[in-house]
Amino acid sequence: MMLITCPWCGPRIEIEFHYGGEAGVAYPENPAELSHEEWGRYLFVRANPKGEFFERWCHSAGCRRWFDLRRDTVTHETGSIG
């Protein structure tokens, strides 16, 4: 069970949160100009590192706000971003 620090509510247990996958994936700026390959990459391909990962979490059973978290995918050590 991980202890995750919500930027607004402080440290809470993992089951209060919802996972959102890789952080910083922006919607394409010019969607009409994207090739099939680029759409495929945007829709389906995300980083899957062993180690440091920047990801989205939502404090769904608390303040219900989304935030970014830096987490190690081997040790589960977490830290804030920036």
Place this chain on the structure above:
Amino acid sequence: MLNTLAEPSRPDRLWRSVEPRRRYQVVIVGGGGHGLATAYYLARNHGITDVALLERGWLAGGNMARNTTIIRSNYLWEASAGIYEHSLKLWEGLEETLGYPILFSQRGVLNLAHSPQEVRDSMRRVQANRLAGVDAQWLEPADVAEVCPIVNVSPQVRYPVLGATFQPRAGIAKHDYVAWGFARAASDLGVDIVENCEVTGFDVRAGRVTGVRTTRGDIAAETVALSAAGHTSVLADMVGLRLPLQSHPLQALVSELLQPVHPTVVMSNAVHVYVSQAHKGELVMGAGIDAYNSYSQRGAIHIIERQLAAAVELFPVFARAHVLRTWAGIVDVSPDASPIVGLTGIDGLLVNCGWGTGGFKATPGVGWCYAHTIANGEPHPLNAPFTLDRFTSGALIDEHGAAAVAH
């Protein structure tokens, strides 16, 4: 006194332990069930024996040692029925093929439906299975109790059993024996099995993969075939290949040894539990995946708690059983819950990945097809639909319903 006692004689090794040579025709990365089956069929079906199977730890010590050994082929789409049913047919003759006992037991699998929508989806899957030549039946709750008397089919529970699909030819096997059987047979045919040999990089020349760098030296190869399950992304990153995979822990557990109480395999997607009783007597249970990406090979206790709450409601007789141990394997989940087996767009490099929570059942089938792909440089008809390209073309093989987490 002790010195006068002779040491007990060691049993013969099942496969040769070798120092890797510097060059092979084919290098397979990953010494799990899929890699072993691939090596075996490369040698047996295609006569290619200049093969090294590289394993970073010990043979079959990853997901092959951690799965719940369920074997079935009742998926929804024709493409899936093709490869999973081919695999099931190979399982049916595998003891004879390998000349090694694997305790393959066709005790049937029940996939429970707990809601009217699940009932409709399950009936649809039964019909699709029959059209694809896969044995499948729809059972009403009373028939479910007939097949597996310890399932609670009372309408009073939180998730009542409204019926189930039943595949009588499904079953379980002894995972270690499967690995050892393939390893012995592949080794006898000339394949080099190299343990404690981690791939740390690739040699790429003019856009072509020409070999691997390992903790036991560089090894050149005409073809490098990845078969590394949850660690596939780590390897692919080394050559700049981005794959649509996310790695998650998948947990399982066993009880202490019990008298035979559970005659079949029961799976429930809705409550995320699947359970059978191993030959030795343990109840073997799988849970859902942990939601976040992780390579830690351990999961959170609340997943186990939820799984056991569901299990005890479905099987009241389990309430007095004790958990002996829990563990997790790292599974590589693809966006459509179907595998990726074939070419990568990089010459000399092939992938077999994305089996997510359900790779064990496919072991002989994917070994057969992946070996064909390696030998011919193009996919076997049964793995041709499972391309990497489908995430560009949109020809997805959506098996979330038949796989869910409970593959």
